[in-house]
Amino acid sequence: MSTPNDASSASPVLELDDITVGYGGVPAVRGLSASVRAGEILALLGPNGAGKTTTLLATVGALPLMSGSVTALGEPIDHHIERNARRGVTLVPDTRGLFHKLSVSDNLRLAKRKNGTDLDTVFGYFPKLKTMRSRQCGNLSGGEQQMLALAKALLARPRVLLIDEMSLGLSPVAVQDLLPRLRAFADEHQMAVVLVEQHIDLALGIADSAIVLHHGRVALSASAADLRSRRDMVEAAYFGRTIEEQAS
Ligand SMILES: Nc1ncnc2c1ncn2[C@@H]1O[C@H](COP(=O)(O)OP(=O)(O)OP(=O)(O)O)[C@@H](O)[C@H]1O
Numbered sequence: 404m405s406t407p408n409d410a411s412s413a414s415p416v417l418e419l420d421d422i423t424v425g426y427g428g429v430p431a432v433r434g435l436s437a438s439v440r441a442g443e444i445l446a447l448l449g450p451n452g453a454g455k456t457t458t459l460l461a462t463v464g465a466l467p468l469m470s471g472s473v474t475a476l477g478e479p480i481d482h483h484i485e486r487n488a489r490r491g492v493t494l495v496p497d498t499r500g501l502f503h504k505l506s507v508s509d510n511l512r513l514a515k516r517k518n519g520t521d522l523d524t525v526f527g528y529f530p531k532l533k534t535m536r537s538r539q540c541g542n543l544s545g546g547e548q549q550m551l552a553l554a555k556a557l558l559a560r561p562r563v564l565l566i567d568e569m570s571l572g573l574s575p576v577a578v579q580d581l582l583p584r585l586r587a588f589a590d591e592h593q594m595a596v597v598l599v600e601q602h603i604d605l606a607l608g609i610a611d612s613a614i615v616l617h618h619g620r621v622a623l624s625a626s627a628a629d630l631r632s633r634r635d636m637v638e639a640a641y642f643g644r645t646i647e648e649q650a651s
């Protein structure tokens with residue numbers, strides 16, 4: 404298994420600069436800044452309703468910013484979601500992005516892109532999928548379907564991958580199986596990842612950095628290594644205590 408990256412001197416491939424974004428003129432996320440370099444994984448954590456999905460939607464251009472900016476691969480993200488996706492900024496949908504009546508192989512073939520990742524390379528990360536390639540997708544377990552959803556996203560060779568609760572409804576064992584493969588792919592293909600994940604320890608185990616959101620604000624932003632040894636700070640942030648409050 405690969406280990407999280409050391410700090411790299413490369414410039415960020417994804418930068419969120421003081422973004423405020425919400426619905427109907429009401430902010431759901433306020434003043435969020437974050438940056439992710441090639442090959443790095445940022446874990447975006449926080450309780451229900453904290454603003455994680457909103458942040459991901461704004462990052463791919465699906466929600467207009469009220470203020471601030473998002474820059475990916477040196478260019479500002481705009482509301483042309485498809486263009487952003489073609490540039491390599493991809494949001495992994497949950498398993499609803501799969502065709503349940505089709506085989507594993509056909510699902511993967513439909514996701515193949517010119518200049519994308521080679522199918523054998525993806526099978527290298529998910530050998531189980533190769534053995535199941537003629538199975539009907541709808542008959543796979545939840546964990547196997549998530550594996551297929553992730554494999555499909557990787558076939559497009561994204562430069563910036565955003566993952567929203569890939570593990571929803573999965574056991575920790577299934578997540579423990581998936582996340583190291585994501586880590587290895589990010590390392591080997593220098594893919595930047597923003598990972599929204601409810602299994603906090605598993606996410607911190609493979610991430611380089613982490614942000615805890617609470618009520619739309621950043622309650623904690625630190626390296627994943629620091630947070631692995633300070634789980635008390637993560638828990639406090641889930642309850643909305645800021646770093647300053649925790650220090651006092
Ligand atoms: N379409 C919408 N219209 C209005 N408010 C919304 C909409 N979607 C989300 N919100 C609100 O924005 C806030 C942030 O929601 P968001 O979905 O980003 O949270 P989340 O951190 O992803 O939560 P969860 O862990 O439950 O998925 C919440 O208060 C939510 O009710």
Ligand SMILES: [Mg+2]
Pocket residue numbers: 455456457567
């Ligand atoms: Mg969400």
